[in-house]
Amino acid sequence: MGFQVVEGLASTVQGRWRTAPDGLWCPLALAGAPALLCKPHTYMNRSGQTVARLATQHEVPAARILVVHDDVDLPMGTLRLKAGGGHGGHNGLRSIVAELGEPGFLRVRLGIGRPPDGDVVAWVLGDHSPDHRRALRDVVSRAAEAIRAVVEHGFARAANTCNVKPPR
DSSP: OHHHHHHHHHHHTTOOOEEETTEEEEEEEETTEEEEEEEEOSOGGGHHHHHHHHHHHTTOOGGGOEEEEEETTSOTTOEEEEESOOOTTOHHHHHHHHHHTSOOSEEEEEEOOOOTTSOHHHHHHSOOOHHHHHHHHHHHHHHHHHHHHHHHHOHHHHHHHHSSOOOO
16 A cells, blocks of 8 residues: 555656665655655565665655555554554564664554454455445545645644544
8 A cells, every 4th residue: 555655646746766676766856845755675574674775875864754554453544644653563664663773753554454354464465345445545545645745734734634534
């Protein structure tokens, strides 16, 4: 889902993906500010390697890194912005925290809910019902707008706007 969000952002501003040893990255401007999108091509459990390498190479402090990730602890289709915190059992976040040496980066959490049968891997990677697919498409679209809001208005203001329950 994170890849879908950054791919959507890149396409709206005609961003060009560049190859790195362990992923792809795309320099662009969001709301007039320079930004760098990243798609690690390591296993998710090692995505911190790519994030830390690009952060070092481009002199980006952890507090200015925004990670987009799925979250089984949020109901399907929910979006939450969060500053810092633990990894919550998410192996990609665990890797990023370990490689950066701190958990102080920003997060865009995309709710996918808990699997009915308890098989998280199959739930995350599997096919979803049409209703779930619609909810996921919607949350991916809202995540791209949330990222633009963070860049344009700052994290606190964007979180106040984005961290509300969607209408039913």
